[in-house]
Amino acid sequence: MSARLFTPVRAQLVARAVLWSMMSLALGILALVLWFVLRRGLAHIDWAFVSTAPLDSGRGGGIFPILVGTLEVTLLGVATAAPLGIGTAIYLAEYTKEGRLTRAIRFGSECLAGVPSIIIGLFGFVLFVTTLRLGWSILAGALTLALMTLPLVIRTSEEALKSVPTAYREVALSLGASKWQTMLGVVLPAALPGIFTGLILGLGRAIGETAALIFTAGSSLPHQLPRSLLDGTRTLSIHFYQLAREGISADHAYATAAVLVLAISFINLSSSFAMHRFMRRYG
Amino acid sequence: MTTEPKLDIVSLNIRYGEKAALRNLSLSIPSGSIYAVIGPSGSGKTSLLRSITLLSVELDQARLSGKILLDGRDVLAAGVDRATLRRKVGLVMATPQPLPGSIHHNLTFGPRLAGQTQRQELDALVEAALRSADLWAEVKERLNGPASALSGGQQQRLCIARAIALSPEVILLDEPCSGLDPISTAKIEEMMRALQTRFTWVIVTNNTKQAARVSDRTAFVLSGELIEDGPTSRIFTTPTDPRTTGYVEGRFG
Numbered sequence: 001m002s003a004r005l006f007t008p009v010r011a012q013l014v015a016r017a018v019l020w021s022m023m024s025l026a027l028g029i030l031a032l033v034l035w036f037v038l039r040r041g042l043a044h045i046d047w048a049f050v051s052t053a054p055l056d057s058g059r060g061g062g063i064f065p066i067l068v069g070t071l072e073v074t075l076l077g078v079a080t081a082a083p084l085g086i087g088t089a090i091y092l093a094e095y096t097k098e099g100r101l102t103r104a105i106r107f108g109s110e111c112l113a114g115v116p117s118i119i120i121g122l123f124g125f126v127l128f129v130t131t132l133r134l135g136w137s138i139l140a141g142a143l144t145l146a147l148m149t150l151p152l153v154i155r156t157s158e159e160a161l162k163s164v165p166t167a168y169r170e171v172a173l174s175l176g177a178s179k180w181q182t183m184l185g186v187v188l189p190a191a192l193p194g195i196f197t198g199l200i201l202g203l204g205r206a207i208g209e210t211a212a213l214i215f216t217a218g219s220s221l222p223h224q225l226p227r228s229l230l231d232g233t234r235t236l237s238i239h240f241y242q243l244a245r246e247g248i249s250a251d252h253a254y255a256t257a258a259v260l261v262l263a264i265s266f267i268n269l270s271s272s273f274a275m276h277r278f279m280r281r282y283g
Numbered sequence: 284m285t286t287e288p289k290l291d292i293v294s295l296n297i298r299y300g301e302k303a304a305l306r307n308l309s310l311s312i313p314s315g316s317i318y319a320v321i322g323p324s325g326s327g328k329t330s331l332l333r334s335i336t337l338l339s340v341e342l343d344q345a346r347l348s349g350k351i352l353l354d355g356r357d358v359l360a361a362g363v364d365r366a367t368l369r370r371k372v373g374l375v376m377a378t379p380q381p382l383p384g385s386i387h388h389n390l391t392f393g394p395r396l397a398g399q400t401q402r403q404e405l406d407a408l409v410e411a412a413l414r415s416a417d418l419w420a421e422v423k424e425r426l427n428g429p430a431s432a433l434s435g436g437q438q439q440r441l442c443i444a445r446a447i448a449l450s451p452e453v454i455l456l457d458e459p460c461s462g463l464d465p466i467s468t469a470k471i472e473e474m475m476r477a478l479q480t481r482f483t484w485v486i487v488t489n490n491t492k493q494a495a496r497v498s499d500r501t502a503f504v505l506s507g508e509l510i511e512d513g514p515t516s517r518i519f520t521t522p523t524d525p526r527t528t529g530y531v532e533g534r535f536g
Binding site for chain 1: 336338341342365366367369370373374376378380382383384392393396397442445446449
């Protein structure tokens with residue numbers, strides 16, 4: 001009887017149903033989060049909110065300096081992590097043989113990935129804010145974010161480089177390219193979509209980071225646009241945290257959260273669009 | 284036959300760690316001829332080709348001993364510039380391997396690295412190479428289209444054209460037709476014959492009939508050792524070694 005119950009066809013049906021439910025649950029949770037944030041936040045977003053400075057601790061006004069500061073910290077952070085991470089990945093994937101050294105580097109990078117962001121923040125505070133005297137600043141925050149996103153960039157770039165067919169390398173070398181020319185002219189362009197995806201993931205993670213930035217970029221409310229990288233800033237997620245925790249304004253807290261969610265969605269969508277275009281042209 | 288051979292391989296040994304891929308192999312490849320190397324798979328033919336351009340040393344951790352003389356100069360000697368060597372000796376792989384990017388990009392990749400940057404010169408080079416490989420008529424309308432969109436046979440001719448674009452002296456073909464249909468195969472064989480005087484061809488093949496059709500001389504390699512070599516007509520009609528007889532008659536391999 002039980003043998004009959006699970007015929008291959010039925011097992012297939014059950015598997016499909018179970019997998020589909022898992023997928024819809026995962027997607028449903030995402031949709032729920034989005035709905036929850038956007039429903040409460042969207043109503044309070046208007047042009048004035050995103051284009052003016054905050055007033056009265058954030059009860060009034062908008063978030064313009066915060067938005068700009070967030071973008072500066074995040075972009076600068078990822079832009080710093082990118083060359084370091086890609087360089088490390090090229091070294092690991094192309095310029096060393098598998099051995100104790102590469103395993104040690106990889107292990108170290110995994111460990112760095114596992115360090116809680118508040119600890120990274122503390123480290124950033126000690127190194128950048130006090131020792132290097134950068135103060136609570138965009139620069140200190142960006143460098144801290146770079147440390148945080150570095151493992152991800154290394155990992156994804158290395159995978160991307162390794163997935164480039166060996167034959168490309170053989171062909172390029174056979175056509176008289178040096179190792180570095182092969183790297184630059186063939187391997188790196190072929191790996192670029194994968195590397196780019198890693199950078200975007202890093203960006204998505206960095207833009208929402210809170211704990212690592214409280215100690216490094218600062219949390220005092222900016223009333224005007226940052227004039228230099230040594231100015232402090234408050235990022236969107238810290239602003240949200242302050243508004244919500246201190247009970248300053250739930251409406252503005254959710255509006256800030258909604259802007260953050262929209263910004264992340266925009267980055268993801270536009271970058272995947274850009275990548276598709278790139279892939280089609282590069283083919 | 285008193286002229287010096289284009290490629291003279293003297294007591295070549297190829298080892299990968301403990302494993303020997305080729306033992307004490309000596310071959311003389313005359314200039315302007317088509318030289319076939321036949322033998323069952325795993326007999327070291329591909330290792331031989333990859334070693335002539337030192338690709339096996341660079342990528343497969345192969346250790347070579349003996350001599351590979353190109354115009355009398357030893358490729359294995361210290362101080363040989365690999366890029367220069369590879370521009371002189373082209374290598375075409377068994378499966379067509381276009382680089383990502385356009386047909387034009389595939390053909391100009393090598394010449395550009397060699398220092399050719401003039402757009403017009405490059406264009407002329409592209410046309411000449413494609414004409415040599417008998418591909419011009421088929422692709423002249425879509426030089427900027429992706430090379431990956433070509434058929435397998437066209438891709439392989441593109442790879443040969445890519446090698447030709449560097450004006451090499453020797454072209455090594457590693458089972459260039461193993462994945463191709465008879466018509467594509469015939470095109471490549473015709474092309475080799477048409478270009479026989481311009482280049483020295485070395486073709487490694489599993490297909491004994493192909494060796495009999497195109498080559499001037501043939502070498503039979505078995506388990507890393509040269510069994511015999513000589514004019515193709517003799518190897519296929521009156522071989523001296525019974526193993527060669529067995530192989531060319533299709534009794535094993």
